[in-house]
Amino acid sequence: MKMMNAAIKTQPLNIDLPSHCTFSTEDWLKLAKYWYPVARIEDIQDVPIKATLLDENLVIYKIKEEIIVARDVCPHRGVPLTLGSHDGEGVICPYHGLRFGEGGKCNRIPSSPQQTIPNKLNLYTYPVIEQYGLVWTCLTHDTQETVPNLPLWHEENVQQVICTPVDIEAFAGRQVEGFLDVAHFAWVHTGTFADPENQFVPDYSTQETAQGFNADYWSTVGDYPASDTFKKADDFKILRHFEFHLPFTATLTIHLRQGAKQVIMNAASPVSARKTRLFAPIVKNYDLDDKVQDVIDYNLKIFEEDRLMVETQKPERLPLDLKLEAHIPADRSSIMLRRCLKKAGFDQFFLI
Ligand code: FES
Ligand SMILES: [Fe+2]
Structure with a gap:
């Protein structure tokens, strides 16, 4: 650094x-x-x-x-x-x-x-x-805040890839909510890593941290197309570990088999209240010879799958009052996101 x-x-x-x-x-x-x-x-x-x-x-x-x-x-x-x-x-x-x-x-x-x-x-x-x-x-000169942590980035024998920035016509709070959401895979990501038949979301929990919260989600959804054979195994299960860092950054560590890990940082940079530039550095400790452009293209395809949802949902800004929306059990992370933002003092994010 x-x-x-x-x-x-x-x-x-x-x-x-x-x-x-x-x-x-x-x-x-x-x-x-x-x-x-x-x-x-x-x-x-x-x-x-x-x-x-x-x-x-x-x-x-x-x-x-x-x-x-x-x-x-x-x-x-x-x-x-x-x-x-x-x-x-x-x-x-x-x-x-x-x-x-x-x-x-x-x-x-x-x-x-x-x-x-x-x-x-x-x-x-x-x-x-x-x-x-x-x-x-940072737009202030006396901040006490730190740059969010990206696990694995500084370790030996890893491949680091920095995706081309993605411009999104939506509020950063909505974009990061989508990144933390685990119930949309079977509906939105069927062109990349998800199975449309695998709609069930196993129970998971969140833990508050100094910067936001963590969530550990044991998923039966695959990781990337190359793992097709692996994900068909009966006992297929991978840990998706999310770390949310206020106000709009989250990292997802996907624990694959035998110590293989991939970490994706979703850093939603708020251009304005209605525009976001998404930065996504990615690091993995397997398949180190993958073509960088292939890794970028695959991840951009995933972000493109999310675009229509996040750019059209209402309200455009993120309601922090839980009573203003309906929630389902799979929403534990997005509920925690609202709680963290509210605790940090934000209360004006609701706007029709
Ligand atoms: S040099 Fe005159 S406006 Fe910049
Ligand atoms: Fe998504």
């Missing part, structure tokens, strides 16, 4: 919500203290990259191996820097050519090259952590 650029505070830390913010002020301030992925490290090359997190537009660029995440607003006259270019010494604003380099600092004013550059012309940067092949950021 690499912690970089302690944020440069060129503006006071007042409440300064993004314009056109789709969250309530209270929810935005609570959400802003968590870490979210905003890009794959491999995608940060020699041009500035655009991302949006909690309605805040961001520019991401690399300079001398340091990754900078900053507001996508030129401190001079407010033009987005993602419209500009990168000359190797920094990102150049397309309007008057000011350039921003290491630490987000302005290092060139083309129209007055001799002038001392005031701090006011530095970018408003955010803290950055590089972890699991992803660039994580």
